[in-house]
Amino acid sequence: MAATRRVLIIGSGGQLGRAVGQAFKARQWLTFGADAHAAAKAPVTHILAMDSGSAPEDQGRQLVSELQRKLGSERLDAIVNVAGGFAMGSASDPAVVANTKAMVESSVYTSVIAAHAASLALRPGGLLILPGATAAFGPTAWSLPYGAAKAAVHHLVRSLADMETSGLPAGVKTIGLAPQTLDTPQNREALPAADRGSWASLEEVAEQLETWCADPSAVESGKVYVIRKANSLPATFEAKNPMMFFASNFENS
Amino acid sequence: MAATRRVLIIGSGGQLGRAVGQAFKARQWLTFGADAHAAAKAPVTHILAMDSGSAPEDQGRQLVSELQRKLGSERLDAIVNVAGGFAMGSASDPAVVANTKAMVESSVYTSVIAAHAASLALRPGGLLILPGATAAFGPTAWSLPYGAAKAAVHHLVRSLADMETSGLPAGVKTIGLAPQTLDTPQNREALPAADRGSWASLEEVAEQLETWCADPSAVESGKVYVIRKANSLPATFEAKNPMMFFASNFENS
Numbered sequence: 001m002a003a004t005r006r007v008l009i010i011g012s013g014g015q016l017g018r019a020v021g022q023a024f025k026a027r028q029w030l031t032f033g034a035d036a037h038a039a040a041k042a043p044v045t046h047i048l049a050m051d052s053g054s055a056p057e058d059q060g061r062q063l064v065s066e067l068q069r070k071l072g073s074e075r076l077d078a079i080v081n082v083a084g085g086f087a088m089g090s091a092s093d094p095a096v097v098a099n100t101k102a103m104v105e106s107s108v109y110t111s112v113i114a115a116h117a118a119s120l121a122l123r124p125g126g127l128l129i130l131p132g133a134t135a136a137f138g139p140t141a142w143s144l145p146y147g148a149a150k151a152a153v154h155h156l157v158r159s160l161a162d163m164e165t166s167g168l169p170a171g172v173k174t175i176g177l178a179p180q181t182l183d184t185p186q187n188r189e190a191l192p193a194a195d196r197g198s199w200a201s202l203e204e205v206a207e208q209l210e211t212w213c214a215d216p217s218a219v220e221s222g223k224v225y226v227i228r229k230a231n232s233l234p235a236t237f238e239a240k241n242p243m244m245f246f247a248s249n250f251e252n253s
Numbered sequence: 254m255a256a257t258r259r260v261l262i263i264g265s266g267g268q269l270g271r272a273v274g275q276a277f278k279a280r281q282w283l284t285f286g287a288d289a290h291a292a293a294k295a296p297v298t299h300i301l302a303m304d305s306g307s308a309p310e311d312q313g314r315q316l317v318s319e320l321q322r323k324l325g326s327e328r329l330d331a332i333v334n335v336a337g338g339f340a341m342g343s344a345s346d347p348a349v350v351a352n353t354k355a356m357v358e359s360s361v362y363t364s365v366i367a368a369h370a371a372s373l374a375l376r377p378g379g380l381l382i383l384p385g386a387t388a389a390f391g392p393t394a395w396s397l398p399y400g401a402a403k404a405a406v407h408h409l410v411r412s413l414a415d416m417e418t419s420g421l422p423a424g425v426k427t428i429g430l431a432p433q434t435l436d437t438p439q440n441r442e443a444l445p446a447a448d449r450g451s452w453a454s455l456e457e458v459a460e461q462l463e464t465w466c467a468d469p470s471a472v473e474s475g476k477v478y479v480i481r482k483a484n485s486l487p488a489t490f491e492a493k494n495p496m497m498f499f500a501s502n503f504e505n506s
Contacts, residue, residue, distance in 0.1 A: 091368040097309050097365050104361065112401070116344055139412040139415050147408055148361060152408075158392045166394040222392075
């Protein structure tokens with residue numbers, strides 16, 4: 001029998017998070033799930049508390065402490081953070097500051113908590129996956145909150161790949177995941193006329209994440225993987241430098 | 254007599270902020286100062302409340318409301334945000350999450366508040382200056398909190414330069430300021446053996462900011478200006494793309 005593999009999923013109660021939990025459970029992982037908003041919905045072996053009302057440093061401490069208690073002398077093979085939300089808002093939007101706070105809390109603080117948990121509980125050679133965004137490769141005047149938070153996550157990805165200084169166990173790789181539109185009930189309702197053949201399904205994204213976590217050897221640390229899909233063909237995942245402009249963004253800017 | 258010029262200085266109680274207040278007052282600006290921590294120390298005409306204990310969206314609302322009341326039908330010529338702090342911390346640092354919160358609050362939230370205030374109170378063609386950092390041009394595994402927050406600010410700079418979508422008044426320019434080590438009493442004490450001839454003085458930085466604000470025509474919107482100084486010659490200010498690697502960072506990464 002193969003050794004038990006262990007993954008921590010942050011944002012495990014969200015739509016992508018639930019698909020991730022299912023994909024890992026289906027392949028016999030022991031799954032630990034944490035979510036500030038909907039942990040109870042997560043299809044995971046163990047739910048870890050993450051109190052959205054407390055300060056991020058307290059959330060982090062509580063998460064790590066519960067995780068270590070449940071792990072005992074074992075270590076995680078992977079940490080997958082798929083927390084995050086979405087908000088619009090240019091400078092003139094009355095909600096731009098409040099939305100920035102929401103995006104920072106859901107994407108940036110959870111990613112730093114994930115990195116800190118990785119430093120304490122991830123096995124050498126394990127994989128850490130953080131929630132990036134295709135939008136953050138270029139300017140996002142239409143959403144300062146979303147773009148700024150995701151640019152910060154991309155910066156964490158490239159910083160954590162610096163193995164000498166990162167504070168992570170030896171050989172740990174860190175990557176970002178940058179979805180474009182995913183095929184969810186909400187997106188089907190919001191964009192009824194869209195070309196769904198370019199939308200990756202939650203299942204195919206979750207299965208790719210599991211594949212990477214099961215064997216990170218092909219993964220390039222410090223890159224953000226952009227999900228691409230066209231004509232209903234299987235989604236592909238393209239490694240990009242976190243801070244690089246796309247040609248299309250560059251032309252528009 | 255020349256028309257009265259008006260500037261809002263965020264972070265006006267800090268060391269650079271006080272030098273900025275003095276430089277603008279010396280050149281007959283009407284100065285509005287806000288600081289979450291030390292507003293009372295600011296040498297400005299009007300102090301605006303900024304309660305560090307309240308949520309960022311409430312700080313922003315309070316700041317804008319007081320500002321508009323004091324401005325009446327007038328508008329600002331410039332907004333200069335020099336708030337921010339510094340914190341070390343790799344992934345394994347027990348304080349990495351708390352320090353991320355501190356850096357986000359001092360650099361990112363104040364910058365979004367500054368952008369929102371600009372949308373409501375800055376004159377067309379005015380100048381918005383945000384607090385960037387040279388470190389954020391490359392990976393910062395040695396400080397996830399500082400690097401991530403400053404990368405977010407750099408992202409705001411390039412996003413706000415998109416005039417069609419930014420929500421800012423017509424012709425407003427947005428730039429970042431990226432200091433290297435500044436000549437402060439703290440740095441003299443912390444780094445007694447350093448080459449002070451490469452440290453820009455607070456006064457020369459403040460005077461450059463005033464020059465840009467008095468006439469933004471030479472300023473390139475969307476750039477981060479890196480302060481360079483060598484051999485005790487006057488500091489120079491070099492415009493950089495916010496997300497571009499420096500060659501030296503690139504070689505190290």
